[in-house]
Amino acid sequence: MTAPLLDIDDLHVTIPTDRGDLHALRGAGLRLESGKTLCLVGESGCGKSLTAMSLMGLLPRKARQSAGRFALMGTDYAGKAPKAWANLRGRDMAMIFQDPNQSLNPTMTVGVQMTEALRHFEKLSKAQAEDRAIAMLDRVGIADPRSRLGQYPHQFSGGQRQRLMIASALIGRPKLLIADEPTTALDVTIQAQILQVIAELQDELGLGLLLITHDLGVAAAIADDVAVMYAGRVIETGPVAQLFAVPAHPYTQGLMVAIPVPGRTRPGTPLPAISGRVPGLIGGVTGCAFRDRCALAGDGCASDPLPRHAFASGGFVECTRPSLSETRP
Amino acid sequence: MLSFLLRRLVVALGVAVAVSALSFALIFLTGDPAIAIAGSGGSAGDAEAIRLAYGFDRPIVVQYADWIGSALTGDFGQSIYFNIPVSEIIGNRIPVTLTLGMLAFLAALAIALPLGVAAAMRPNGFIDRFALVLAVSGQAVPSFWLGLMAIVVFGVWYGLVPISGTETWQGYILPVLVLAYSAIPELMRITRSGMIEVLNTDYIRSAQAKGLPTGRVILVHALRNAVLPLISLSAVQLGILLSGSIVIESVFAVNGLGRLAWESLLRSDLPVVQAIILILSLFYVVLTTAADLLNAWLDPRLRGGAA
Numbered sequence: 001m002t003a004p005l006l007d008i009d010d011l012h013v014t015i016p017t018d019r020g021d022l023h024a025l026r027g028a029g030l031r032l033e034s035g036k037t038l039c040l041v042g043e044s045g046c047g048k049s050l051t052a053m054s055l056m057g058l059l060p061r062k063a064r065q066s067a068g069r070f071a072l073m074g075t076d077y078a079g080k081a082p083k084a085w086a087n088l089r090g091r092d093m094a095m096i097f098q099d100p101n102q103s104l105n106p107t108m109t110v111g112v113q114m115t116e117a118l119r120h121f122e123k124l125s126k127a128q129a130e131d132r133a134i135a136m137l138d139r140v141g142i143a144d145p146r147s148r149l150g151q152y153p154h155q156f157s158g159g160q161r162q163r164l165m166i167a168s169a170l171i172g173r174p175k176l177l178i179a180d181e182p183t184t185a186l187d188v189t190i191q192a193q194i195l196q197v198i199a200e201l202q203d204e205l206g207l208g209l210l211l212i213t214h215d216l217g218v219a220a221a222i223a224d225d226v227a228v229m230y231a232g233r234v235i236e237t238g239p240v241a242q243l244f245a246v247p248a249h250p251y252t253q254g255l256m257v258a259i260p261v262p263g264r265t266r267p268g269t270p271l272p273a274i275s276g277r278v279p280g281l282i283g284g285v286t287g288c289a290f291r292d293r294c295a296l297a298g299d300g301c302a303s304d305p306l307p308r309h310a311f312a313s314g315g316f317v318e319c320t321r322p323s324l325s326e327t328r329p
Numbered sequence: 330m331l332s333f334l335l336r337r338l339v340v341a342l343g344v345a346v347a348v349s350a351l352s353f354a355l356i357f358l359t360g361d362p363a364i365a366i367a368g369s370g371g372s373a374g375d376a377e378a379i380r381l382a383y384g385f386d387r388p389i390v391v392q393y394a395d396w397i398g399s400a401l402t403g404d405f406g407q408s409i410y411f412n413i414p415v416s417e418i419i420g421n422r423i424p425v426t427l428t429l430g431m432l433a434f435l436a437a438l439a440i441a442l443p444l445g446v447a448a449a450m451r452p453n454g455f456i457d458r459f460a461l462v463l464a465v466s467g468q469a470v471p472s473f474w475l476g477l478m479a480i481v482v483f484g485v486w487y488g489l490v491p492i493s494g495t496e497t498w499q500g501y502i503l504p505v506l507v508l509a510y511s512a513i514p515e516l517m518r519i520t521r522s523g524m525i526e527v528l529n530t531d532y533i534r535s536a537q538a539k540g541l542p543t544g545r546v547i548l549v550h551a552l553r554n555a556v557l558p559l560i561s562l563s564a565v566q567l568g569i570l571l572s573g574s575i576v577i578e579s580v581f582a583v584n585g586l587g588r589l590a591w592e593s594l595l596r597s598d599l600p601v602v603q604a605i606i607l608i609l610s611l612f613y614v615v616l617t618t619a620a621d622l623l624n625a626w627l628d629p630r631l632r633g634g635a636a
Contacts, residue, residue, distance in 0.1 A: 116541060
């Protein structure tokens with residue numbers, strides 16, 4: 001069996017603050033196979049974006065990181081110099097961000113921004129690099145690409161800018177694409193188009209896609225696997241169909257019932273929300289971080305480490321009393 | 330870009346006309362020039378004779394048209410005090426002040442720009458703290474005192490440079506450095522704050538995510554955006570430096586425009602004062618226009634018009 005594209009285990013990130021160390025990632029883990037899509041879901045502040053930044057080697061300077069395993073394509077970089085991992089950036093892995101309107105340099109032409117990495121890494125000539133950029137722009141659905149290379153970002157619409165970001169990220173033919181809420185800043189009608197473009201290119205290029213989203217609808221639509229993150233840890237993961245059909249962690253269940261379903265959710269009735277708040281992560285948390293909000297919480301929930309139940313169909317849940325009444329293989 | 334260029338030049342021309350009219354009118358606002366020329370010992374008859382001789386009796390619009398028409402050909406009239414053409418006096422002073430001002434500006438920029446960038450890369454780091462100390466002392470230490478100290482230490486004690494005058498190039502060293510020192514703080518702080526702001530933007534994160542070398546991220550992606558406010562400020566700072574510093578020129582006995590303006594005011598040498606005001610204000614018009622054009626060249630969003 002070949003090694004997974006991305007294999008992260010026991011990832012810790014600590015950010016020093018005035019009030020003490022913020023233990024933002026507390027042993028997070030991820031696995032992604034080539035050509036597959038892993039959706040990382042969770043509420044704001046759970047560490048999704050920080051995980052992406054850690055993967056890209058773009059953590060804030062004062063952040064401290066450690067990992068049990070930090071591997072891309074079978075090579076483990078845990079414990080190696082950060083420089084070795086940073087060298088993968090832009091070649092083996094690329095990233096697109098939430099707000100395409102802020103993510104392009106307003107003072108540089110689209111052509112330069114798309115080709116500069118190619119010219120740097122692959123030592124292509126200007127003409128060669130521009131040919132690649134034109135092909136890529138055409139691929140993501142920008143009309144008349146040749147003439148648009150000389151234009152500036154403000155001459156493109158929001159949806160077009162995200163297409164530019166996608167083209168710019170994929171022009172170097174990376175193996176892994178990290179997309180951090182790539183459609184959140186866009187109109188709903190544009191969102192589907194952008195996801196469509198990403199999915200098509202993923203097939204063509206055999207990309208592994210790590211999609212960060214808080215939109216479970218998006219996850220259901222395009223994920224192969226889903227990882228649910230809570231307070232800096234992945235608490236449940238598994239193939240999308242199984243996880244959505246039989247969510248095992250009380251938190252995952254809470255997320256699921258909070259989605260309005262046309263026909264089933266009666267208008268006027270409040271959606272069930274998960275009560276309580278995410279615990280503060282300064283100074284760290286032991287045991288289950290969800291136990292204060294959990295209706296099922298009991299004595300064992302403060303134990304550390306928590307028991308982990310693996311499913312035969314892949315994935316796991318980290319909970320002392322997971323709901324396993326319905327059979328999830 | 331071309332239409333922006335034309336629009337900006339038309340505006341500049343308008344400003345230049347308004348400024349020249351104002352500088353001309355200022356002379357009449359300060360009192361009757363004929364009486365001023367006649368001096369304290371002059372009689373009413375003398376003043377009347379002078380008024381006729383200089384054409385002060387004509388309508389002010391005619392006088393302005395006459396003056397600006399001559400000025401455009403480089404003729405600013407005769408100095409009342411020296412009784413030689415104003416253009417000759419000013420012509421001797423301008424190169425001195427321009428040399429001093431330009432060198433001081435370049436020296437200030439050469440220090441402020443890299444220091445501001447380095448300070449922004451690690452706010453509150455060692456370089457940032459050092460730069461802050463330099464900025465505060467640059468603003469707090471008066472330049473006449475610094476100039477005198479520099480003369481004492483480097484001119485008198487060590488004899489490295491001439492203590493006054495600009496007959497040799499060595500004479501420029503101290504005034505340039507002292508003048509630059511006063512211009513550094515503002516230039517550096519605007520570089521630092523602009524750079525800090527830009528380094529926190531999403532597009533810098535995108536550039537880093539592409540795997541570009543740090544040098545390219547900082548010097549191409551970030552600096553291009555961070556220098557926009559610096560350029561606008563530089564136009565003003567350079568204008569101040571080119572106007573000639575009365576203090577610096579006096580301390581170092583430099584025969585520049587600043588001292589000439591000051592002395593001419595004391596001597597009521599109106600044609601000289603008028604000419605200097607006009608020339609200096611035109612400096613500002615040219616500099617701010619150049620800064621706007623440079624900014625528009627760097628930032629396409631500023632060009633407006635057809636997007």
